[in-house]
Amino acid sequence: MSARLLRGARNTAVLIAGLLAGWQLLYAFAGPAALAPPLATLRYTAGLLATEAFRMHLSETMRAFAAALAIAAASGLAIGFWLGFQRFAGEVCEPMLVALYSIPKITLYPLLLLAFGLGMPAKIAFGALHGIIPVALFTINAVRNVRPILIKTGRVHRLTPVEMVWRVLFPAALPEIFTGLRVGFSLTLIGTLLGEMFAAQRGLGYLLMTAIGLHNVELIMAVTVILFVLAGAASSVLLAVDHRLHARV
Amino acid sequence: MTRVALYRALVIAAAVLLLEVLCLAGVIDRLTMPPPHRILYDLARILVSGSQNAAIFKTLTNASIALALALVVGVLAALALHGQRAVRETLEPLFATYYAVPIFAFYPLLIVLMGLGDAPQIGIGFMLGVVAVIVNTLNGLDRVPRVLRQAARVARLGAIETALAVTLPCAAPHVLTGAKLAVAYSLIGVIGAEFIMSRGGMGYEISFAYTNFDNATMYPLILLVLAVSIAVNAALARWEKALLARRGQ
Numbered sequence: 418m419s420a421r422l423l424r425g426a427r428n429t430a431v432l433i434a435g436l437l438a439g440w441q442l443l444y445a446f447a448g449p450a451a452l453a454p455p456l457a458t459l460r461y462t463a464g465l466l467a468t469e470a471f472r473m474h475l476s477e478t479m480r481a482f483a484a485a486l487a488i489a490a491a492s493g494l495a496i497g498f499w500l501g502f503q504r505f506a507g508e509v510c511e512p513m514l515v516a517l518y519s520i521p522k523i524t525l526y527p528l529l530l531l532a533f534g535l536g537m538p539a540k541i542a543f544g545a546l547h548g549i550i551p552v553a554l555f556t557i558n559a560v561r562n563v564r565p566i567l568i569k570t571g572r573v574h575r576l577t578p579v580e581m582v583w584r585v586l587f588p589a590a591l592p593e594i595f596t597g598l599r600v601g602f603s604l605t606l607i608g609t610l611l612g613e614m615f616a617a618q619r620g621l622g623y624l625l626m627t628a629i630g631l632h633n634v635e636l637i638m639a640v641t642v643i644l645f646v647l648a649g650a651a652s653s654v655l656l657a658v659d660h661r662l663h664a665r666v
Numbered sequence: 667m668t669r670v671a672l673y674r675a676l677v678i679a680a681a682v683l684l685l686e687v688l689c690l691a692g693v694i695d696r697l698t699m700p701p702p703h704r705i706l707y708d709l710a711r712i713l714v715s716g717s718q719n720a721a722i723f724k725t726l727t728n729a730s731i732a733l734a735l736a737l738v739v740g741v742l743a744a745l746a747l748h749g750q751r752a753v754r755e756t757l758e759p760l761f762a763t764y765y766a767v768p769i770f771a772f773y774p775l776l777i778v779l780m781g782l783g784d785a786p787q788i789g790i791g792f793m794l795g796v797v798a799v800i801v802n803t804l805n806g807l808d809r810v811p812r813v814l815r816q817a818a819r820v821a822r823l824g825a826i827e828t829a830l831a832v833t834l835p836c837a838a839p840h841v842l843t844g845a846k847l848a849v850a851y852s853l854i855g856v857i858g859a860e861f862i863m864s865r866g867g868m869g870y871e872i873s874f875a876y877t878n879f880d881n882a883t884m885y886p887l888i889l890l891v892l893a894v895s896i897a898v899n900a901a902l903a904r905w906e907k908a909l910l911a912r913r914g915q
Contacts, residue, residue, distance in 0.1 A: 428752075428755050428756040428758075428759075429756075429759060431756050432756050432759060432760060435756075436760075447775070447778065447779055450778050451774075451775050451779055452775050505670070505673075509670055509674050509677060510674075510677070512674065513674065513678070515903070516896050516900070519847075519849070519850045519895060519896065519899040520850065520891075520892045520895050520896060521850055521853040521854040521857060521892075521895055522854075523854050523857060523858045524857055524869075524872065524888050524891045525888065526861075527873070527875075527876040527884055527888070528699070528885075528888065530876070531697070531699065532698060532699075602766070603763075603765050603766035604765065604766075606766045607765060607767070611768065611770075611858070614768065614862075615861060622768065625768065625770075625771055626862075629770075629771075629774050629862060629863070632774060634774070637771055637774060637775075640771065641767070641768075641771040641772075644766075644767050644768065644771075645763065645767050648763050648766035648767050649759060649760075652762045652763045652766060653759050653762070653763075655762075656758070656759065656762050
């Protein structure tokens with residue numbers, strides 16, 4: 418176990434060192450008009466993190482993301498359990514979900530803006546829109562792959578649908594469902610950020626969009642680094658839990 | 667199977683009809699969304715008059731180039747990475763984080779590097795698509811039975827011949843999964859980049875129509891993007907199914 422942790426830490430260190438080296442090389446090649454060097458960006462980021470305005474943007478993004486993730490997880494799981502368990506409804510609807518999953522949702526942003534107006538509800542909707550379908554698709558497959566004997570046992574015990582989901586399907590399908598939630602987490606985050614880029618006046622996505630508009634290279638790099646670190650830390654933790662759950666089965 | 671298809675058609679028809687009724691009844695007002703039949707009519711009008719042909723051609727060409735690049739580079743990278751266990755383990759957190767970070771943040775960098783032509787938009791589409799291709803191709807290569815590799819070795823095939831004649835055909839369904847994702851991602855990348863900063867293309871026209879309340883242009887273009895991506899995905903899915911059926915799965 419500790420050997421694996423050590424290897425993981427070493428791999429992460431190598432990855433970060435590699436990314437920093439690539440960044441520095443790119444800077445040497447492209448120059449200050451295109452990007453800021455790593456050290457200057459880190460210094461700028463530290464300064465940025467201390468400002469009041471930045472914390473406002475960050476908390477705005479986090480609130481939108483939390484709401485979007487809650488909606489995506491709850492509806493995704495509900496749809497997934499329903500369609501996974503009702504085989505016929507599942508067969509009818511799953512290809513439609515796959516088709517919806519594959520559409521470039523970014524083109525829908527004007528529609529959401531018109532429906533929700535500029536602000537919090539639009540970005541929550543945009544985030545949730547990205548997250549619901551992967552959660553649902555993974556859950557459908559997870560529920561379908563639950564061993565029939567477990568479901569029969571549940572039936573013998575005359576479990577109600579809610580008990581069936583809570584006591585049989587959910588525990589049995591947990592590893593796969595968790596993978597769905599992990600993918601949903603990433604996509605909801607990017608959805609929320611994209612929503613902020615195009616449909617908001619606050620939040621990290623908005624900050625990034627303004628920086629792009631003003632061609633403020635340091636701010637672009639700083640926001641990107643912050644997002645990368647946040648998303649990287651969260652997805653590493655989720656990935657570790659995911660591996661653990663799958664190893665248990 | 668036919669009953670499933672029938673129900674599926676009914677569900678879709680009911681959804682469109684519901685939208686139509688809501689629009690006509692004024693629950694969804696005209697400034698938010700015109701009724702579906704009107705969108706279809708406007709789309710036909712735009713296509714016949716050819717007023718948006720240049721934009722449509724530009725976006726679809728750029729997305730196709732981005733897709734082709736992502737496929738070629740992605741498959742080659744996966745072939746190179748496969749078997750390099752340490753490198754793969756190091757890159758895994760990066761792959762897991764990649765899609766939670768807004769790659770659009772690198773758009774200004776690409777503009778500085780490549781100029782204000784089509785290249786930066788293609789670059790964003792490529793950057794979004796390539797990782798999906800790498801991850802899925804690796805996934806497919808992992809599932810190539812060892813006996814096939816041994817057969818290739820017995821036949822004294824070189825590395826390139828082994829890849830072309832044995833491993834890639836065997837991994838084809840997974841490569842296709844990556845390709846399906848890359849279709850969506852290349853469209854997202856190109857259209858998103860056009861939203862942010864460009865001088866033409868469907869994304870540019872959609873956001874231009876949005877700022878001018880020109881729903882008669884905006885909705886048909888959105889519909890066209892969705893239709894193209896769904897059609898390409900359906901074609902790839904059909905191919906994937908045929909491949910799997912031939913293997914008796």
